[in-house]
Each structure stands twice: as structure tokens, then as C-alpha cells.
Amino acid sequence: MTVEAPIRVEDKLFQNRYLVDVGNAHIRVKPHTKPSAELLALLKVCPAHCYELNTNGQVEVTPDGCVECGTCRVIAEGNGDIEWDYPRGGYGVLFKFG
Amino acid sequence: MIEERFDAIVVGAGMAGNAAALTMAKRGMKVLQIERGEYPGSKNVQGAILYADMLEKLVPNFREDAPLERHLVEQRFWMMDERSHTGLHYRSDDFNEEKPNRYTIIRAQFDKWFSSQAQEAGAIVLCETTVKELVKDAYGKVIGVITDREGGEVHADVVVLAEGVNGLLGTKADLRERPSPDKVALAVKEMHFLPRETIEARFNLKGDEGVVIEAAGTISRGMTGMGFVYANKESVSVGIGCLVADFQKSGETPYDLLERFKKHPSIAPLIEGSEVKEYAGHLIPEGGYKAIPQLYGDGWVVVGDAAQLNNALHREGSNLAMTSGRIAGEAIFQVKSRKDPMTKENLALYKKMLDESFVIKDLKKYKDMPDLLHIQSQNFFLTYPQLINKALQNFVRVDGTPKVDKEKVTIRSFVSARSWAGLFGDAFRFARAWR
Ligand SMILES: Cc1cc2nc3c(=O)[nH]c(=O)nc-3n(C[C@H](O)[C@H](O)[C@H](O)COP(=O)(O)OP(=O)(O)OC[C@H]3O[C@@H](n4cnc5c(N)ncnc54)[C@H](O)[C@@H]3O)c2cc1C
Ligand code: SF4
Numbered sequence: 041m042t043v044e045a046p047i048r049v050e051d052k053l054f055q056n057r058y059l060v061d062v063g064n065a066h067i068r069v070k071p072h073t074k075p076s077a078e079l080l081a082l083l084k085v086c087p088a089h090c091y092e093l094n095t096n097g098q099v100e101v102t103p104d105g106c107v108e109c110g111t112c113r114v115i116a117e118g119n120g121d122i123e124w125d126y127p128r129g130g131y132g133v134l135f136k137f138g
Numbered sequence: 139m140i141e142e143r144f145d146a147i148v149v150g151a152g153m154a155g156n157a158a159a160l161t162m163a164k165r166g167m168k169v170l171q172i173e174r175g176e177y178p179g180s181k182n183v184q185g186a187i188l189y190a191d192m193l194e195k196l197v198p199n200f201r202e203d204a205p206l207e208r209h210l211v212e213q214r215f216w217m218m219d220e221r222s223h224t225g226l227h228y229r230s231d232d233f234n235e236e237k238p239n240r241y242t243i244i245r246a247q248f249d250k251w252f253s254s255q256a257q258e259a260g261a262i263v264l265c266e267t268t269v270k271e272l273v274k275d276a277y278g279k280v281i282g283v284i285t286d287r288e289g290g291e292v293h294a295d296v297v298v299l300a301e302g303v304n305g306l307l308g309t310k311a312d313l314r315e316r317p318s319p320d321k322v323a324l325a326v327k328e329m330h331f332l333p334r335e336t337i338e339a340r341f342n343l344k345g346d347e348g349v350v351i352e353a354a355g356t357i358s359r360g361m362t363g364m365g366f367v368y369a370n371k372e373s374v375s376v377g378i379g380c381l382v383a384d385f386q387k388s389g390e391t392p393y394d395l396l397e398r399f400k401k402h403p404s405i406a407p408l409i410e411g412s413e414v415k416e417y418a419g420h421l422i423p424e425g426g427y428k429a430i431p432q433l434y435g436d437g438w439v440v441v442g443d444a445a446q447l448n449n450a451l452h453r454e455g456s457n458l459a460m461t462s463g464r465i466a467g468e469a470i471f472q473v474k475s476r477k478d479p480m481t482k483e484n485l486a487l488y489k490k491m492l493d494e495s496f497v498i499k500d501l502k503k504y505k506d507m508p509d510l511l512h513i514q515s516q517n518f519f520l521t522y523p524q525l526i527n528k529a530l531q532n533f534v535r536v537d538g539t540p541k542v543d544k545e546k547v548t549i550r551s552f553v554s555a556r557s558w559a560g561l562f563g564d565a566f567r568f569a570r571a572w573r
Binding site: 115 | 174175176179180181182183184186244245246247249265266267268285286287303304306316317318319322324326328329373382385386389390391392393394397414415416417418419420421
């Protein structure tokens with residue numbers, strides 16, 4: 041069996057156009073000590089790989105590459121793990137093809 | 139923001155919103171449409187197949203200037219395992235007709251054009267503006283919206299919520315629930331660019347003929363989901379989507395799934411050497427008939443994906459969105475022409491008209507399908523595709539084994555995987571859900 045190099049989502053996102061609203065993150069993770077199962081699921085399910093574990097084992101979000109799909113909202117807004125909103129009008133991902 | 143008062147505010151400039159705005163503006167209503175993207179389409183993602191009939195009802199001569207890619211002459215359904223696919227192809231020269239039935243499109247470009255139709259009819263379109271909240275009066279009737287512009291409150295007799303699958307406003311205003319993980323699929327998609335001659339040669343096309351491939355099987359790793367490959371003029375759209383609940387459970391990542399789909403020996407030659415220019419992700423409503431929320435109330439109606447009007451089995455969404463938008467616009471216009479207020483009772487006309495259309499009839503027909511496919515996802519998306527492909531290989535490969543023995547092997551493989559009772563049960567449940 042061949043072992044394949046993991047896919048780098050960053051390379052995919054690099055092809056997209058974004059207008060990042062610096063200092064105005066549209067998604068926030070509520071402070072926590074131990075991440076819930078829902079938060080942990082986001083590490084994998086986010087198609088832009090915006091969620092990562094920090095050195096303390098907490099889930100962090102960096103929504104710069106977010107494609108605004110809403111998947112993390114569907115999973116983790118209900119139990120209060122995250123706050124989710126659209127970026128301000130005009131900001132965020134700008135699809136040329138969609 | 140804008141001092142004047144409008145007959146209607148439409149939130150969103152996607153398929154549903156543009157249809158609603160155009161329908162009302164054409165009838166002389168004062169319409170304000172608000173879109174959060176830089177331009178209509180800049181936030182939208184689709185496969186994408188456009189169904190001509192539903193657009194023709196809105197813009198009869200759309201073929202003259204709408205940005206269309208290819209008209210479809212062929213549809214392929216592929217049942218895949220790791221190395222093979224069993225296909226059903228339908229191709230007909232009848233589709234090379236004067237007014238073709240289906241086209242591939244590129245959503246960002248199409249939405250821009252569609253919106254220009256609404257603007258020409260008189261709708262005012264405000265882009266780069268996010269609606270933050272609905273405004274209600276003391277009796278709970280929706281009377282306008284608050285945007286993220288300075289002094290951004292605007293009023294209207296009725297608000298058409300065409301805000302797409304996430305439906306933030308409707309959720310915040312308690313008009314409907316947030317979609318649950320088992321009622322929405324996450325799809326990821328890439329745009330692969332190739333010279334048009336290459337596309338035509340690889341897909342067996344001439345001129346503007348087009349083909350689409352819908353694929354299911356082990357590519358979704360046991361999750362409820364499907365892949366697709368659509369030929370455009372100079373690009374190929376490749377994507378795959380699965381239920382969010384299944385992603386959550388399986389721990390699969392959407393981009394790995396897409397990469398594996400692209401590397402499948404049946405798919406890879408179609409996109410080899412292409413230049414990828416975009417990577418997108420979007421949700422698709424999959425709950426069907428049972429997931430449709432309350433569609434109207436005092437001062438508001440909801441259309442398109444925000445109302446979960448999507449036929450996942452047939453890959454139809456944009457046409458349901460367009461049709462619900464058009465019907466909402468017509469219903470609102472009727473209420474207004476009678477000089478009646480936009481109350482819940484009067485706006486019930488929208489639901490009545492929608493019930494009589496193909497939109498609700500189709501969704502009702504498949505009301506049990508989403509549950510069945512989800513509960514049985516391991517069988518439908520792993521076991522059967524493997525069995526079927528193995529059976530076909532056994533059928534095709536000539537190796538000196540007598541045909542009787544070959545048949546026995548095939549039947550035994552099905553029975554040992556699912557048992558006779560299981561096979562009949564699945565067939566029965568599937569037939570009933572299809573009916
Ligand atoms: C990968 C994929 C493939 C698909 N393939 C097909 C296909 O081949 N054929 C087909 O018919 N359907 C297909 N669909 C489904 C189809 O795309 C949808 O059904 C359709 O786009 C729904 O239209 P809509 O207008 O309801 O929502 P959308 O097109 O999503 O439009 C919603 C609009 O509202 C705007 N908006 C949202 N909130 C706000 C706010 N608060 N303020 C201002 N603006 C706001 C958004 O920016 C957006 O422009 C596919 C979907 C996906 C994801
Ligand atoms: S909205 Fe989608 S892309 Fe953005 S962070 Fe959430 S899951 Fe990731």
C-alpha cells in the first residue's frame with residue numbers, strides 16, 4: 041500500500057478570493073477547558089480547516105479561509121459552543137465561479 | 139439608510155430571491171433587494187444544472203443573453219466501488235433541440251445576469267449589505283429589516299426571505315429552526331479548467347453539447363452522499379457531498395473525500411492536466427417534504443433553500459427555488475392588487491399556490507426517501523455498490539468458468555452480504571419510498 045501525503049487545504053483555499061475583515065472574526069469559539077464532542081468534530085468536518093487544537097488542547101478558530109458554508113453552525117451553535125454570523129456585507133469569500 | 143417605504147423587501151439575490159424580485163418588479167411593485175455579497179452570485183455555489191422550463195416562465199427569451207455553458211445531451215449515473223463503476227447512460231440527439239431542456243451554468247456568472255433582469259424590471263438591488271435582523275411591530279408582524287449599513291433600517295409591507303439554506307434571519311426571529319445535521323449535506327466542489335477541445339474529446343461531445351455524471355457508491359465511504367462531474371465550456375465542475383451528521387460520525391474530511399473521488403480511475407482521466415481555479419463548500423437541504431417549515435406569516439414568506447425546498451434525489455434545487463420565488467411574488471402581487479394587508483391569512487395564498495405546483499408534489503412523492511437512505515446508508519453506499527460492481531465484473535470477465543457457476547457466485551455474494559430477507563426488505567422499502 042502506498043502512503044499518500046495528506047491533502048493541504050491551504051493550497052486549495054489559496055485559489056480563492058477573499059476580502060478579510062481584519063479584527064472582525066465572524067465566528068467565535070466560546071472559552072472552554074475541555075472541548076465537547078461537537079467542537080472536536082469541527083477539526084475534521086470544516087471544509088476550510090478553520091478549526092485547530094491549541095497547545096492546551098482547546099479548539100480554536102481562524103475563519104480567514106472560511107467558505108461560509110455553515111456546517112460548523114449546524115453542528116456546534118445549538119449547544120452554545122460557537123457563535124456564528126456572516127461576515128459584514130462585502131467581506132469574506134468571493135466566488136468567481138461558485 | 140433609505141427613507142422611502144417599499145412594497146416588498148427581498149433578502150438574498152440567489153435563485154429564489156431573483157425570481158421573487160423580478161416577478162414583483164415586473165408587475166410594477168416597488169422592490170428592494172438586499173444581498174450580502176460583493177455582487178449577486180459571489181456567495182453562491184451550485185453544481186450546476188439549470189432547468190430551462192422554470193427559468194422560461196420568468197424570462198421567456200433567456201437563451202438570447204443568459205450566460206449558459208453547455209446544453210445537456212447525456213446523463214450518466216455511476217455506481218462506484220474503489221476501482222470500477224457500473225453505469226447507466228442516457229444520451230439522445232433529441233436534446234439537440236431548438237430550445238434545450240437543461241444546461242450547465244456557472245452560478246456566480248448566472249446570478250449576476252439573473253439579477254440584471256430584476257434590476258431592468260425596476261427592482262433596486264443593494265449589494266455588500268447583510269441583513270442583521272427582521273423588524274417586527276408590537277403585534278409581531280414583520281414590517282422591515284435592519285442591515286449592517288449606517289442607520290440601516292428599512293420598512294416594507296412584506297419581507298421575502300430568500301436567504302438560502304443557512305437561514306440565519308428566520309432562525310433568529312424564531313420563524314423556523316436551525317437546520318439539523320441530519321437534514322443538510324455538506325458539498326465541496328472544485329472548478330477544473332481545460333481547453334474546450336479536450337473536454338469535448340474526453341466527454342464525447344461536439345459544439346455546445348454537454349454531459350453530466352452523478353456518482354454514488356463507496357466514494358462516500360458509507361455515508362449518505364453523492365459525487366458529480368459536470369462538463370462546462372472550458373471547465374469541469376467536480377464535487378462531492380454527504381450528510382453533515384454522517385461526516386460528524388465518521389470523522390472523514392470533505393477535502394480528503396474530494397481528492398479520493400478525483401483520483402478514482404474512472405474520474406481521473408476526465409480531469410487530468412487541468413488547472414484548478416476555485417474550491418468551494420456549501421450546504422444542501424436534504425430533509426425533503428418532512429423538513430419544510432412554516433412558509434408564511436404576518437408580513438413574511440420564505441422561499442427556496444431557506445424553506446428546505448430541495449429535491450436531493452433528483453439534484454433539483456435551483457428550479458424549486460426559482461419557482462417558489464416566482465409563486466411567492468405572484469401571491470404577494472395578488473394580495474396587493476386586492477388592496478388587502480400582508481397578513482398571515484392573506485399570505486396563505488402562497489402556500490396554496492405552491493401546493494398545486496410541482497414543487498410540493500415532487501417533494502411529497504419522496505417524503506420517505508431521506509430517512510431510508512440515511513438509515514440504510516451502509517447498504518446503499520457501501521454494500522450494494524461493491525456487490526453490483528463485483529457481479530458485473532464476474533459477468534464480463536471471460537475465464538472458462540461455466541456461466542451457471544458464475545451466477546451462483548453472484549447470488550451467493552448478495553445473500554451472504556444482506557440475506558434474502560434483507561434484500562427483499564431493502565427492495566420493498568426502496569420501492570415504497572419511491573412510489
Ligand atoms: C454543490 C451543489 C450542487 C448543486 N447542484 C444543483 C444542480 O445541479 N441543480 C439545481 O437545480 N440545484 C443544485 N443545487 C441546489 C441549488 O444550488 C440551491 O437549491 C439554490 O441555489 C437555492 O437558491 P436560493 O436562492 O434559495 O439560495 P441561494 O442561492 O443560496 O441564495 C441565497 C442568497 O441570500 C444571500 N443572503 C443570505 N443571508 C443574507 C442576509 N442576511 N443578508 C443579505 N443577503 C443574504 C446569500 O448571499 C445568497 O446570495 C446544488 C447545491 C450545491 C451546494
Ligand atoms: S462556516 Fe464552513 S468553512 Fe466556515 S468555519 Fe464553519 S465549517 Fe468551516
